[in-house]
Amino acid sequence: MDNGESRKNYRTRxxxxxxxxxxxxxxxxxxxxxxxxxxxxxxxxxxxxTIYRCxxxxxxxxxxxxxxxxGGEGATYQLIDSGNGCxxxxxxxxxxxxxxxxxxxxxxxEFERHIMEHHNFRVDNGRxxxxxxxxxxxxxxxxxx
Amino acid sequence: MDNGESRKNYRTRxxxxxxxxxxxxxxxxxxxxxxxxxxxxxxxxxxxxTIYRCxxxxxxxxxxxxxxxxGGEGATYQLIDSGNGCxxxxxxxxxxxxxxxxxxxxxxxEFERHIMEHHNFRVDNGRxxxxxxxxxxxxxxxxxx
DNA sequence: CTAGTTGCAAAGAGTTTGCATGGCG
DNA sequence: CGCCATGCAAACTCTTTGCAACTAG
Numbered sequence: 001m002d003n004g005e006s007r008k009n010y011r012t013r014x015x016x017x018x019x020x021x022x023x024x025x026x027x028x029x030x031x032x033x034x035x036x037x038x039x040x041x042x043x044x045x046x047x048x049x050t051i052y053r054c055x056x057x058x059x060x061x062x063x064x065x066x067x068x069x070x071g072g073e074g075a076t077y078q079l080i081d082s083g084n085g086c087x088x089x090x091x092x093x094x095x096x097x098x099x100x101x102x103x104x105x106x107x108x109x110e111f112e113r114h115i116m117e118h119h120n121f122r123v124d125n126g127r128x129x130x131x132x133x134x135x136x137x138x139x140x141x142x143x144x145x
Numbered sequence: 146m147d148n149g150e151s152r153k154n155y156r157t158r159x160x161x162x163x164x165x166x167x168x169x170x171x172x173x174x175x176x177x178x179x180x181x182x183x184x185x186x187x188x189x190x191x192x193x194x195t196i197y198r199c200x201x202x203x204x205x206x207x208x209x210x211x212x213x214x215x216g217g218e219g220a221t222y223q224l225i226d227s228g229n230g231c232x233x234x235x236x237x238x239x240x241x242x243x244x245x246x247x248x249x250x251x252x253x254x255e256f257e258r259h260i261m262e263h264h265n266f267r268v269d270n271g272r273x274x275x276x277x278x279x280x281x282x283x284x285x286x287x288x289x290x
Numbered sequence: 291c292t293a294g295t296t297g298c299a300a301a302g303a304g305t306t307t308g309c310a311t312g313g314c315g
Numbered sequence: 316c317g318c319c320a321t322g323c324a325a326a327c328t329c330t331t332t333g334c335a336a337c338t339a340g
Contacts, residue, residue, distance in 0.1 A: 010294055010339050032330080047297045052330060054295095068213045074329055092266045101266060107259050116253050120280035121237045121246060127276040135265035155314045155319055177305080180320090192322045197305060219304055 009057075014046045018054050022064060022079040029100060031074040067127055090125055094134035101134065150154055154202075159191045163199050167209065167224040177220045213272055235270055237278035246279065 009015075017039060022028065030038075032051050039046045046054075055077055058064040066075050090108055092101040112123050154160075163186060167173065175183075177196050184191045191199075200222050203209040211220050235253055237246040257268050 008294065008340080011296060012339075014296070020282055033328095048329095049298080049331080050296055056331095092260070092264060092268075094266075101264060102253070103260075103264055105263065107263070111256055115248070115275075116278075118250065118252070119237065119246060119248055121239075122276075122278045123237075123275055124277040128274075130260075130266075130275075131269040131273045132260075132266055153315085153319065157314075157320060159321070178303095193304095194306075194323075195321050 013044065015054050015057075017044055017046065018051070018058070019063070022058075026079050026081050027102070029076045029078045031076055033074060035077075061136050065127070067129065091129045093129050093131055094136070094137055103130075147224075158189065159195050160199055160202075162189055162191065163196070163203070164208070167203075171224050172247070174221045174223045176221055178219060180222075237276045237279070238274050238276055239282055 018035065021035065021038065032048065032055060035051050035055075035132075036046065039051075055064060055066070059066050059077075063080060064076050064077050065080050068075055089102055089104040092103055094101075106127070110121050115121050115123055163180065166180065166183070177193065180196050181191065183191050184196075197213075200209060200211070204211050204222075208225060209222050210225050211222050213220055234243060235248045237248055239246075253270070257270075260266050260268055
């Protein structure tokens, strides 16, 4: 498809800041705006356009994944922690409180296998978010919005 | 489930058109814009604002569900076929060709039960979309975008 | 020096809102 | 007649793009 070898990736402060952020917060699920705010407050301000462009590059190079946060309020970006984590398990997102549960469980292998064998469909764990209600929200409280 | 007693739902042509559309296309996954175009072409034009407001009402009353179509390009709306179908099973959406597979399978009960028991999370089938690649797209072709 | 990167601001796409009018009951 | 629904256009949010200046290699 595409060879990145012809691409000369310059190492700029902005890019390093972003990479560094993800390295320090491997499980962070952040929007472009949150990143913008984060760096704006830290003094090392990065323009939004640059954030989007850097994130795009990271998505394309497979460093980061992008998904929609459920409300259409803006895409969320998260580090792809190859070999350890988030691209291997599912995410349960509470539609009430917004909590994200990282579900690392062998049952999911079974789940994937079932879907593959019975429905001829290859599940993309990294992109799939299962919506529902977490324990606290489903047990009682519904008062909060 | 839900009592709409305080709500006086007037029966307008626009609303009926939309309800009718969904009744005739129970499995349709459409965007607001597609609906707008559809009715604009049919003579019975409905303004976009009205489409959004009607859809909102339908979502709130549980007639229709809204989800994001994977690219952030706009929300997709689909009839909730209460009692038969779509709110009871999962949807598999191919990130390549966009196909939506309705997965009606007893295995899902097991899946839900597992998540409930082991992860203390109540899955919302109607809202959850599992992303991945369908048979045709994963088997060979990857050339198309 | 060359070419990828950045910033700013303007352009776009999708969705929401304000306000006056229209229509159901 | 009262009140919800509709239409239009402006407002808004998130994201992308054009272009000139900048900087890593």
